[in-house]
Amino acid sequence: MFAKILIANRGEIACRIIRTARRMGIATVAVYSDADAHALHVEMADEAVRIGPAPVGESYLVADKIIEAARMRGAEAIHPGYGFLSENPDFVDKAVAAGLTFIGPSAASIRAMGLKDAAKRLMEQAGVPVVPGYHGEAQEIVILASKAREIGYPVLIKARAGGGGKGMRRVDNPDDFAEALSGARREAKAAFGDDRVLVEKYIEKPRHIECQVFGDNFGNAVHLFERDCSAQRRHQKVIEEAPAPGMTEAMRAAMTEAAVTAAKAIAYSGAGTIEFIVDTSQGLRPDRFWFMEMNTRLQVEHPVTEMVTGLDLVEWQLRVAAGERLPKAQEDIRLAGHAFEARLYAEDAAKGFLPATGTLHHLKFPETAPAGTEMRIETGVRAGDAISPYYDPMIAKLVVHGPDRPSALAALREALAHTEIAGATVNVAFLAALAADSDFSSGNVDTGLIARHQDTLTAAPPPPAKDIVAAAALAAAGIDQRPATDDPWSGLPGYAHFQAMPKRVELRFGEEGIAATVDVEDGRWSVAIPPAHKGRTSAQGPTPTPQGGGESQRPYSEVFPPDRRDGSLSPSPLRGGVRGGGEPSTRLARWPGHVTVFDGAVGYTFAVPDPLEQADGGAGGVGSLRAPMPGLVKLVRVARGETVAKGQPLLILEAMKMEHTIAAPHDGVIAEIAAEGAQVNDGVVLVRFADQDAGQHPAG
Template identity: 75%
Template sequence: MFGKILIANRGEIACRVIRTARRLGVRTVAVYSDADARAWHVEMADEAVHIGPSPVGESYLRGDRIVAAALATGAEAIHPGYGFLSENPDFVDQVTAAGLVFIGPSAASIRAMGLKDAAKRLMETAGVPVVPGYHGEAQEIVLLASKAREIGYPVLIKARAGGGGKGMRRVDHPDDFSEALSGARREAKAAFGDDRVLVEKYVDKPRHIEVQVFGDNFGNAVHLFERDCSAQRRHQKVIEEAPAPGMTPALRKAMTEAAVKAAKAISYSGAGTIEFIVDASQGLKADRFWFMEMNTRLQVEHPVTEMVTGIDLVEWQLRVASGEKLPSAQAEIQLAGHAFEARIYAEDATRGFLPATGTLHHLKFPDAAPAHAAMRIETGVRAGDAISPFYDPMIAKLVVHGKDRAAALAALRKALAETEVAGSTVNTAFLAALAADADFAAGDVDTGLIGRHQDELVAIAPPNGEIIAAAALAASGAGAQEPTSDPWSALAGYAHFHTVERRTRLRYGEEAILARISMRPDGRFQVALEAPYEEVNSHDLRTTPRLARWPGHVTVFEGAAGYNFAVPDPLAKADEAAAASGSLRAPMPGLVKLVRAGSGDAVVKGQPLLILEAMKMEHTIAAPHDGVVAEIVAEGAQVSDGTVLVRFEEPQT
C-alpha cells in the first residue's frame, strides 16, 4: 500500500478519498486554487499545495503543476477523483513519466474509450451491442445531416469526447439539425476542446442503466451490479439508485456479462463504468440494451453501489493501483437492499436549473438516518463556505439505504425534508417533489420523466400566513423572546395600558409584505399581515420553528422547501429596481458566447438575444417582452451576476 498520495481534485470527491486513505493509514496531499484556499479538503489533508488562480485552466487542469506538487511532497501516486484530469490520457503519461503511479486505468485504456465513436467501433468488434448511429470520422454538415435522415428522426447529436450531457442535442426535425449541430459543437469545444460529434438514433423511452466494473493488473475483471441513472434533466443525473427498478435476471445477466467483456477488451484496471441505453417501451428485455460509453474513472454516483455491496470502491482503487489483485472474486460480491443518491445543487429549478452562487450561511443535514435505514452525506463544504462560479455548484450528495426500494425511498424523502440550506438557491424542493412523484415511486422512470413533469416538479407553493409570520417575527427580533405568562415580563410590549405595535417589512420575490407585531397579555406575539394572509399568533407559529437568519434575509423551512425573505434595510436607499426595468441582467457569472441581436433591432417576447456560457453549459437569454434593443453586451465579454446584458429603448408614449 502507498504511504502518501496526492489528490488532483477538490470538493466532495477529494474529501471522500481522504477519508478512505486516512482509514488505511495513507497520508494525503491536497491541491488548491485561490478560490479554495480555505476549502474543507485542504483542511482535511495532511499537506496542501497551492497550484494557481481560481479558473480551472490555470489550476486544476495544470497537470504539470500537479505532478510537481506530488514530487515536491514525496507522494508516490496521484488519485484524479472525477472530472478535471481524471480521463485525460496525456495527464496519465505525465504522471507515469515522472515515476509516479496514476490511481486509475492506463493511458491506453482511457484513449480506447475516450472518444465515443472509436469506443463504439471497438465494442462492436468485441461483440457488445451498440446503439444504431453514425460514429465515423467525417464531420461535414451535409454528411451528418444525411446520416441523420438515414437513421431516422428523432436523433441525438452527441459530443464524441467528454460526458455530463455537454455537447448533446436532441433533434426532432431535419430543419432543426443545422442549429442543433452548431450548438452541440460550441458546447463540446468549450467543455472538451473537441467539437467533433456523432449522431445516434434517439430511443423513445430510454432508461440509462450503467454497470460498475473493476479490473486489476492481473487480467481479472468483475462487475458490482448496476445503477439506474434515468432521472435526468438536461442530460445530467439528478437521483441515482441501485439496483435498477424492474431489473430482470435475464437483462442483468446480459448487461453485466457485456460490461465485463467490454472491460476485458481493453485490459482495464481500476474502477470504471459501462453505460447502456435501454429501450423500456415494452419493459426491460435482454435484447433491448446498447452500449453508450465507458467512464474510465470513479463515478459521482459510486456511493449507491457501495451501499448495496458493502464495498469501499476507493479502497479497491488504492489496492489495485499499488499492485494488489482484486480483493474479491465475482461470486463473493453480493447485492443487498436498495440505495438512492440525490444530488443537492446550488441551482434555481424554477428558472431552468440555472446554476447559483452564494455563501452557505446556514447548512444543516439530518442528524441521523431514519429508522431501519442507513445514510451518508458526501460533501466538500461547510456552513460559511461559498459556492464559487468557477466550479460545479454541487453542495452535497444525500445517500440512503433501505431493505428494499420502498424503505429506501421513504428514507430519502425524510432526509430531504430535514435538510436545510440558506444563502444560495438550492434544488432540495425539486428533489423532494421528484422523490414523491407517482411514476418515480412506482419505478416507472426514463430519461424523459423530469421533462414531462417539470412544471409540477419545480412548482413551489407560495408561503402561507404562518410561514410569513414566522419570518416577520425572526426579522423583527421579537421572536427571540420566549413566550411567558408572567405579566411583568410582558410589560415591554405595553405603554400606558395599550399594546405597542412593531411594524416589519419583508420582501418575498417581488412581493412587498407588511407585518404588524404586538404582544398579547399572556406574553405571546400576535402577527397581523396584510391581505390575503390571515392573522396568525405565536401559538400557531410553533408549528413552523425551522428557520435561519442571515445577512439581510430570513429563510423559513417547510419540509424540503426553503422560503427566502429579504429584510429591507430601512436606512438604505430606495429600491433601484424600477430604474433598471428597461434592462436585462445576467442571471449568473459567465461568458457571452454568441450575440443574436444588435442595437436598434426590434425584438419580440421570447426571442433569443444571446447565449451565456456558465459552468461549461450554454444558457439562452431571451427577450422578456417586446421592445427595441438600445444596447447589447459584446460577444466574448466576461460578465458577473447582475451585469446589464441588454438595455431596451423607452417605449414611445
C-alpha cells in the first residue's frame, strides 16, 4: 500500500479522500490555489503545496505543477478526485512517466471513453445498446442538420467531450438547430477545449440511471448496483438516490450486465460509472435503456452507493491502484436499504439556478438523523469561508440512509429542514420543495420533473410570520438572553447608563422597511410590530388587533416566557410556545448588517440598516442591467442605439463554465453596452438604456 499520496483536487472530494487515506494510515499532500490557501482540505492534509493563482487554468489544470508537487513531497501516487484532470489521459501519461501511480484507470481506457461518439461506436461493437443518433466525425452544419432530420425531432446536441450538461442543447424545431448548435459549440469549447458535437434522438420521458462498476488489473470487473440521477436541472444532477425507485429484478440484471460488459470491453481498472438513458413511457423495461457515456472516475454521487453497500469506494480505488485484487466478488456485494444525496449549492433557484458567491457567515448542519436512519455531510467549507467565482459553487452534499425509501426520504426532509446557511443565496428551500414534491415522493421521476414543476419548486416563500420578524428585531437589538436584572436595559450594551425605555429597531426585508419596537414587560422582552407589516400570522394565532388605530403598542411576541428562566434567543420559543410542535424551533444567525431567521428549510434574511451609511444613490438605476455574478462577456447581440423589445437577448455572460443570457427587462433603446470579451465583477453595469439615469458606465 502507498505510504503517501497527493490529491489533485480541492473542496469536499479532497476532504473525503483524506478521511479514507488517514484511516488506512496513508499520508496526504494537498494542492491549493491562492483562493484556497486557507481551505478546509489544506488544513486537513498532512502537507500542502501552492500551485498557482485562483483561475483553474493557472493552478488545478496545470498538470506539470501538480506532478512536480508530488515528486517534491515524495508522494507515490496521485488521486485526481473528480473534475479537473480526473479524465485527462495526457495527465495520466505524464504522471506515469514521472514514476507516479495514477489512482484511476489507464490512459487508454480514458481515451476509449473520453469522446462520446467514439465510446458509443465501441459500445455498439461490444453489444451494449446505444441511443439512436449520429456519432460520426463530420461537423459541418449542413451534415449535422441533415442527420437531425433523419433521426427525427426532438434531438439533443451534445458536446462529445466532457459532461455535466455543458455543451448540451435540446432542439424541437429545425429552424432552431443552427442557433442551438452555435451555443453548444461555444459552451463546449469553453468548458472542454473541444467544440465538436454529436446528435442524438431526444427521449421524451427519460430517466437517468447509472451503474457503479469497478475493475482491477487482473481482468476482474463487478457492479455495485445502480443509482437514479433523474432529478436534474439544466442537465445537472440535484438529488440522487440508490437503488432506483421501481427497479425490477429483470431490469437490474440486464442493466448491470451491460455495465460490466462495457467495463470489460476496455479492460477497465478502478472506479467508473456507466450512464444509461431509460425510456419510461412504458415503465421500466429491459429493452428500453441505452448507453449514454462512461465516467472514468469517481462520481459526485458515489456516497449513496457506499450507503447501500456498506463499502468505501475510495478505499477500493487505493487498493486496486496499489496492485491488489478487487476486495469482493460479485456474489459478496449486497444491497441494503435506500439512500439519497442532496447537493447544496450557492445558487439562486428562482433566477434560473444562477450560481452565487458570498461569504458563509453562518453554516450549521444537523447533528443527528432520525431514529433508524443514518446521515453524513460531505463538505469542503466551514463557517466564514467564501464561495469563489472560480470554482463549482457546491457547499456540501447531504447524504441519508434508511431501511427503505420512505424512511430515507423522511430523513432527507428532516435534514434539509435543519440545515442553516446565511451569507449567500443557497438552494436549501428548493431542495426541500423537491423532496416534498408528490411525484418525487412517489418515485415518479424523470429528467423533466424539475422543469415541469419549476415554478412551484422555486416559488418565493410566504412573507415572514410576525414572530419571525420579532425574533429578527430582538437579534438586531443585540439581545441574546432573558433580562438578568430588574433593570434589563442595564445588561444591554450602550444602554447601561440610560433610563429604561423602548428601543426602535429598523429592519428591511426585500423592499419593505419594518420599524419594530423592543420593550420590557414584567421582566420579559417584548416586541411590537406595526400592523402595516405584510407578514402572515404565526402558527400560534392571529396578530393582536391594534387598539385605537395606528401602530399597536401591545407586544406581539413574548420571547422569554416565565417558565424558561434560562432561555436564550437561539433557540427559544416565541409567543410562549413552539412552532410546529416538539422542541423550540426559532433559529437565527446574526452576520454583518443582517439577521437571518430560519423557518424549516427557509431562511428569512433581514437587512439591518446602518444609520451612518449613506444611500448608494442608485448607480445604474432602473435603466440599467447589472451582472448577476462575476464572469466574461462572451457574446454581445445588440449595438449602441439599437431599439430592443422586452425579453430580447442582449448579451451572453459566461460564468462558472456556463452561459447565461441577459435579456431586456422592457422595451427600450440601448445607450451603452459592455464590450465583448470584458471580464466583469458581480454588480457591474452591463447595459444602460437611453433616457434613464446614466449611473455607471458599462464594463469595457
